[in-house]
Amino acid sequence: MAQQLKVFKIIHLALIAGLILAYYFLGDLGNLTELTFPTVNSKNYIYLFIPIAAFIVSNLLFKHFVSKIDNNLSVQQKLVSYQTASIIRWAILEGAAFLILLIYPEFLLFGILLIIYLALLIPTEARIKRDLKQFD
Secondary structure (H helix, E strand, O other), rough: HHHHHHHHHHHHHHHHHHHHHHHHHHHOOOOHHHHHOOOOOEEEEEEEHHHHHHHHHHHHHHHHHHHHHOOOOOHHHHHHHHHHHHHHHHHHHHHOOOOHHHOOOHHHHHHHHHHHHHHOOOOHHHHHHHOOOOOO
């Protein structure tokens, strides 16, 4: 499990590093005036929906795919399915963060919140066991 956990962490770190670099260069995070709370009105409600939908959909799909993992499989086979579910979750969050950055950069703060949430989803052995309901 240690080797597979290392792979999880490398994939997770690469996704976060790519997002941070994109936000730094494309989002002009060197200029801190961009980090103000945007004015939400009827014209930009749809852009507020992007991070909320990404959060909800990524968690629902992750739980769905994890619940479909057969308990009779070996630990290695469970980890492969768990990795697929995790990558789907992370990809949805990353895609939403990129959408916000590229389509509506005024909501940059919401994209940063998605990046922080993605960073908090760092894979650990305890989290994997909890998600798979496989306590030793």
